[in-house]
Every structure is written in C-alpha cells, then in structure tokens.
Amino acid sequence: MxxxxxxxxxxxxxxxxxxxxxxxxxxxxxxxxxxxxxxxxxxxxxxxxxxxxxxxxxxxxxxxxxxxxxxxxxxxxxxxxxxxxxxxxxxxxxxxxxxWLELGGGSQQGWRELGQGLARLHRASLGSGDGRFGWHQSNYIGSGPQHNGWHRSWAAFFSDQRLGVQLELAAAAGRALPKAKALLEQVPHWLAEHEPEACLVHGDLWSGNAGLLIGGGCALFDPAVSRADREVDLAMARLFGGFPAAFFEGYEREWPLPAGHRQRVELYNLYHLLNHANLFGGGYWQQSAASIEALLRHWS
Missing domain, CATH: 3.30.200.20 (Phosphorylase Kinase; domain 1)
Incomplete structure (x- = not known):
C-alpha cells in the first residue's frame, strides 16, 4: 500500500x-x-x-x-x-x-504464563455462551473457509464442521483421501463419551500466532475463533514445531486437562493437516492420509 x-x-x-x-x-x-x-x-x-x-x-x-x-x-x-x-x-x-505489540521475549516463565493465561481465558468464557458449539458466523482458518454452524453435540460439530468440510474440499479438488468415509463414520463414536463444555478457543494456535512481549507479558493474535473443546488449542500447540514445555506446564497448573486428552491430539490436529493440504498441497496430503490410517488403527 x-x-x-x-x-x-x-x-x-x-x-x-x-x-x-x-x-x-x-x-x-x-x-x-x-x-x-x-x-x-x-x-x-x-x-x-x-x-x-x-x-x-x-x-x-x-x-x-x-x-x-x-x-x-x-x-x-x-x-x-x-x-x-x-x-x-x-x-x-x-x-x-x-x-502494536512489541514482541521479543523468550523466558520459560513467560511461556508458562501464556499457558496459564490461555487456561484462564478458556475458563472465563465458559458461561458466556448457551452451551452450543460453533460461532455466530463462519470465518477462516488461515485463508481457508472455517464453517461454524451451531451444534449441541461436540462430536457432531467436530465431525461435520471440521473434518467433514475439509474432506469435502479435498474430494471436490480431486484429492479424495482413502478411508475418509470410514473415518467420518467412526469419529462420532470415538468422541461419544467425551462431552466437553463449549468455551471460546483461539482456533489456530500454532507458535506463529502467539508470543512473548519485550518487558514481560504474553500475547495471542491471528485467531480463527469458535466455541469448541478447549483441547483443540492445546492439541494444535503441539503441531508445526510446537510450544515449549513450560507453556503446557502453565496450562495444566491453572486448569488440568481431562483424562484421555493425549489420545485426542492427533484426531484434532487432523483438521489442521487437512486444511494445509487443501491450501498448500504437497506433502500435507501424505501426512493427512497417514494420520487417517493411524487413527483408524489406534481407535479400532
């Protein structure tokens, strides 16, 4: 400009x-x-x-x-x-x-405080909705579309509005993934007993969308918000290089995650792999297909 x-x-x-x-x-x-x-x-x-x-x-x-x-x-x-x-x-x-944000800090304590702060943001937002998953409008995950139709069921929301949409985009582009149908049939069963409360999530929480501030403090930016399972933010924070261990320590100290959360990490991150495949192609298609195979083996 x-x-x-x-x-x-x-x-x-x-x-x-x-x-x-x-x-x-x-x-x-x-x-x-x-x-x-x-x-x-x-x-x-x-x-x-x-x-x-x-x-x-x-x-x-x-x-x-x-x-x-x-x-x-x-x-x-x-x-x-x-x-x-x-x-x-x-x-x-x-x-x-x-x-303006003056980014540039890098202390372990700063990352710990970012984890604590995210937990507090998640928890504070619990009471601000009506219990449904979604958002008042569709938005974007990177430059790709993110659908946010309201659902009472987290399993249905994640299956339909997250994985389902990305797999449809892939098929429309001529890149239908093997076993995609089998995956979508299983996801509601895999998540049936996991009933999280809907909270506000950042939605695109890789290490490039958060940081520490010079002089102290931390920041979150470039979101793709929705009301969802808080675990999706913690899962993505392990993807694409990941956050320092201190970040996860800070979160767990403030608001421990429920049993089984590590089992759901790969499932939740499949959404981001599929989005990257649809946006950028290349090796993300192979990563997505391998993740689907691994999930079907692990959860069967």
Missing amino acids: QKQVMARWLAEQGLELAAMQPVGGGCIHRAWRLELSDGSQRFAKTNHAALLPVLEAEADGLAALSAAVQLDPTAAPLPTIPKPLALAELEGEAVLLLS
Whole structure:
C-alpha cells in the first residue's frame, strides 16, 4: 500500500503518519509498522480488496478474545490481545489497523504464563455462551473457509464442521483421501463419551500466532475463533514445531486437562493437516492420509 493512501486514511481518524515500514512474519497478508508523529506505533495488515472478509473475521475474533480476557480482569497473568482499531477498503486494498505489540521475549516463565493465561481465558468464557458449539458466523482458518454452524453435540460439530468440510474440499479438488468415509463414520463414536463444555478457543494456535512481549507479558493474535473443546488449542500447540514445555506446564497448573486428552491430539490436529493440504498441497496430503490410517488403527 502506498504511504500517501495510508496517511490520508489515518488522518481521517485523527492520526498523523510519520513513517511506514514493512515487517515480516505474515503468511497471508502484508504487514506494516506505522510510526505516528506522537511517537506511538500501530500495526496494519493489507491485502487485495477481495480478502476484506478475512480481515473482518480476524477483527471479530480478536474482539471476542479481548472480551473473554476482560470477563475476569482480576486474574493474572492474562494474554494481551491486539485491539482492532479500524477496517477499510482503500483504493482496491483491504486494510486492518491494530494496536502494536512489541514482541521479543523468550523466558520459560513467560511461556508458562501464556499457558496459564490461555487456561484462564478458556475458563472465563465458559458461561458466556448457551452451551452450543460453533460461532455466530463462519470465518477462516488461515485463508481457508472455517464453517461454524451451531451444534449441541461436540462430536457432531467436530465431525461435520471440521473434518467433514475439509474432506469435502479435498474430494471436490480431486484429492479424495482413502478411508475418509470410514473415518467420518467412526469419529462420532470415538468422541461419544467425551462431552466437553463449549468455551471460546483461539482456533489456530500454532507458535506463529502467539508470543512473548519485550518487558514481560504474553500475547495471542491471528485467531480463527469458535466455541469448541478447549483441547483443540492445546492439541494444535503441539503441531508445526510446537510450544515449549513450560507453556503446557502453565496450562495444566491453572486448569488440568481431562483424562484421555493425549489420545485426542492427533484426531484434532487432523483438521489442521487437512486444511494445509487443501491450501498448500504437497506433502500435507501424505501426512493427512497417514494420520487417517493411524487413527483408524489406534481407535479400532
């Protein structure tokens, strides 16, 4: 995005842009550090105008996480959630303006506090819904669609709205996976005796979507929220490199996970493998097929 376009937009909000610098780390959007004339900073994401709905969904998710954090403001530590400040389409580009996070910490205590904070966010959100699984709108997991139709049954929700949707996308692309039908037939039985309470989850919690702050504290960002089983966040935190052990120690210290949770990790993470296969192809197809085979062997 051209600096003068950004400057005009910020001026409409009473902000004077001094400098605009690209920053790394974004997989989908272009990211910018905005330095204002008063010395403060903001963060902006930009993309083609067609992807405005993706940024709208991100803003909705961040607002939901922020509201959940505020449900129990006396609890500490709690993760910082970047605040959505403005959203617009400017000369053919979509832009989301957010508060700035100074990322860069790396202490074990910081990761432990992030685990504790996530547990507190999960627990605080339990009473804010009506017990159903889903979300008030469909959103995105990365740049892929995430369906969030409401269900009373967690087993039905995960089977239909998570694995089922991804497997349908694969089949539509000509990449139907062997034994996909057998898997979907079994998932409701595998989860039949697991009846979690619906809580707000981040939904895309790999290590690139969380971090520690310089000077102390921790943060969560880039969510794909829904009301779901809290275990899905802990499962994904073990995928794609994973979080440090201190993160899981902190979570367990604050709110221990139920018996059998380790058995469900691969099942829950199959959703993300399938999503990556549908988005990026390559070896993710083989990983997904191997995971389905392993699940059918393990749970049979």
